Every structure is written in structure tokens, then in C-alpha cells.
Amino acid sequence: MEVKSKRGGKREGAGRKPVKDEDKYKLRTFKCTDEEWLIIKTKAEEQGKSISEYIRWKTLS
Structure with a gap:
């Protein structure tokens, strides 16, 4: 006998x-x-950015 769970499921x-x-x-x-x-x-912390954001910001601007 299979017991169905009443939790979760695809919605x-x-x-x-x-x-x-x-x-x-x-x-x-x-x-x-x-x-x-x-x-x-x-420098990233001073700008309030993550290191990744800071590097993208400095190189692409």
C-alpha cells in the first residue's frame, strides 16, 4: 500500500x-x-560593492 504525502509536490x-x-x-x-x-x-568595500561588482564597475565604466 502506497502512502501519499500531503507535503510539497509540483505546483x-x-x-x-x-x-x-x-x-x-x-x-x-x-x-x-x-x-x-x-x-x-x-576599495570595493569603500564603494559598497562586492569584489565582482567593483571589478566589473571599474573595468567597464
Whole structure:
């Protein structure tokens, strides 16, 4: 005898909405010294941005 759970289940509109491939952030890496990283991190914090946001903001503006 199968017991049905009364929890969960697929509901229309439930779950995270899909993101288009061109809108997805992809992991990138670059090399820098610990001193350079500390400078980048400090400047990002001063601007109220994450390190990723800060690097994109500085390079693309």
C-alpha cells in the first residue's frame, strides 16, 4: 500500500525562474598578489560593492 504525502509536490509557477544563458554570471579567474587583492577588496568595500561588482564597475565604466 502506497502512502501519499500531503507535503510539497509540483505546483505551477513554483521554484526558481530560469535565467537566459546570456544573463548568467560565469566564474572567471585572474591572478594577483595578496597585496593587490587586499587593495581591491578594500576599495570595493569603500564603494559598497562586492569584489565582482567593483571589478566589473571599474573595468567597464
